[in-house]
Amino acid sequence: xxxxxxxxxxxxxxxxxxxxxxxxxxxxxxxxxxxxxxxxxxxxxxxxxxxxxxxxxxxxxxxxxxxxxxxxxxxxxxxxxxxxxxxxxxxxxxxxxxxxxxxxxxxxxxxxxxxxxxxxxxxxxxxxxxxxxxxxxxxxxxxxxxxxxxxxxxxxxxxxxxxxxxxxxxxxxxxxxxxxxxxxxxxxxxxxxxxxxxxxxxxxxxxxxxxxxxxxxxxxxxxxxxxxxxxxxxx
Numbered sequence: 001x002x003x004x005x006x007x008x009x010x011x012x013x014x015x016x017x018x019x020x021x022x023x024x025x026x027x028x029x030x031x032x033x034x035x036x037x038x039x040x041x042x043x044x045x046x047x048x049x050x051x052x053x054x055x056x057x058x059x060x061x062x063x064x065x066x067x068x069x070x071x072x073x074x075x076x077x078x079x080x081x082x083x084x085x086x087x088x089x090x091x092x093x094x095x096x097x098x099x100x101x102x103x104x105x106x107x108x109x110x111x112x113x114x115x116x117x118x119x120x121x122x123x124x125x126x127x128x129x130x131x132x133x134x135x136x137x138x139x140x141x142x143x144x145x146x147x148x149x150x151x152x153x154x155x156x157x158x159x160x161x162x163x164x165x166x167x168x169x170x171x172x173x174x175x176x177x178x179x180x181x182x183x184x185x186x187x188x189x190x191x192x193x194x195x196x197x198x199x200x201x202x203x204x205x206x207x208x209x210x211x212x213x214x215x216x217x218x219x220x221x222x223x224x225x226x227x228x229x230x231x232x233x234x235x
Contacts, residue, residue, distance in 0.1 A: 017099025017150075020044040020091055022137055023078055024056060025106060028156065028205055031213035032102050033060055033071065035221050041100065042069040044091035046084070048077045069095065078105050079128045081136035088140045097148060098141050100224055103134050104156040107171060115169035126174035130157070131181060138185065142194065149193035152224045155182050159202030162233055175200075179231070186230035195227045202235045 019036035021029045024045040033056075037043045043060060047053050053073040060071045072094045074087035092098055107129055111122045138153060145151025157175040164172030178198070185196035199220055203210040211234060223232060 015096075016040045016042075017097040018042045018044055018091065018095035019100040019102070020046065020088065020095075020098050021102045021104060022046045022084070022133075023103065023105025024053065025104075026052070026056060027213050028216055029102070029104055030056055030060065031217035032104075032220050034063055035214070035217040036100060036224075037064045037068055037071070039221070040068075042095040043071045044095050044098075045071060045073045046076055046078065046087045046091070047073075048075060050075050078133045078137075081133070084133065084136050085140045088137065092144075097144060099145075099150060100152040100154065101137060101141055102154045102156070102220065103137055105129055105133065107174070111170045112168050113170070115166045118169040122170050123173055126170035127177060130174035130178045134178060134181060142189070145194045146189070146192045151194040152227075153182075153185060153189075153194065153196040154220055154223060155196075155198045156220075157198060157200045159200060159235075161198070161200045163202060183230050195224070197223045197227075197229065198231045199223060200231065200233045202233065 019041035021033055023029065024047045033043045033045065037060065045053055045056055053075060057071040057073050072091055074090045076083040076087035078084050107126055111125050113122060134155065155178060157178060158171055160168055160171035161175035161179050182196055182198040189196055201211055201216060205211045205213055205216060216234065219232060219234060
């Protein structure tokens, strides 16, 4: 696809809206913020650790062009729907309309157990993070995207979404539910100018790992600009 075609696909007429990472971390979340920030999107970061957010924002500000808006942060536990809505509202006030949301929180390692050791609360915790929080985010931002006729909802999952494993039960359960939700969003919103897609990464992400964060961030940018598929799997 040519650069012109990608620009048309991204529906980028006029000033670019904000790019917000929900569940921002120093790996993929930071890499995606750099990628979208370099393209002219004001960047917002949401996580529940104030210190981590401040460090990420400061590092991001150093790596973005001098003309880029200062990154904004908002603290919230993403499983608290009211707190998440308030954080998104705060970022919208500071950065302007939200055009792209990356939903990418990491599950707690304490929840990840073999299937026969996995209890109801483990499953409930994983679904609260991967699915209930996702619906809360969408409910907060989608109405404005639909009204404006433009927007992108991006979701990342681990490989258990496509390769469930008996030793990592909650990941397989929660990511399967999240995948179904994203596909339904894709089908429901596409005709209204809002694009929803899932990026599933099979294998580790990190410097020197199978998937470099910057390379994965490039694929997120391609999903946003090309808008041609509901699911991309990186193996």
